[in-house]
Amino acid sequence: MSDQGKFDDLPEVRRRGLEKMEQVYGFEMSDGEGDFFGYTVEHLFGDIWQRPGLSDRDRRLFLIGMLVGQRADDVLGIQVPAALANEELTAEQLRELVILACHYDGWPNGSRFNSVVEAAIGKAQKPS
Structure with missing residues (x-):
């Protein structure tokens, strides 16, 4: 999926979110613009999909x-x-x-x- 270090220059939550999106969706992601993309990456995939309790x-x-x-x-x-x-x-x-x-x-x-x-x-x- 993601290339090693591909998102290293991004803030931690953004990097984690993009890496999780790649893992969940099964295809390569790139950083995007706008609030919708930002909330999707940082909150949904950087936080919600990473919470303990569910696989x-x-x-x-x-x-x-x-x-x-x-x-x-x-x-x-x-x-x-x-x-x-x-x-x-x-x-x-x-x-x-x-x-x-x-x-x-x-x-x-x-x-x-x-x-x-x-x-x-x-x-x-x-x-x-």
Whole structure:
């Protein structure tokens, strides 16, 4: 993920946040501008995602559940592939989440979630 020392010239909380974003999302980050980006990096990833008490997998499971309920397929399209890439959830576990979502949040929404999951699994299984 991050290159050694890539964020060393930034304040500690900014560096920690950007490194955590890379770890959580599974892709390379660069520093950005503006308050929205700053709060996301420094507060959400520099603080909240680093708190003790829950593993990254626990946080991801909870987040995926909330995103399914909000029908936030765009953000699920980031979280589901990252869960696979970080080996926090397997393809089989994601498919189980789809079945659970269908029964608790309705079949149409579960079907949308299934499309996100199957696309992520298909992409992850293709040889690079």
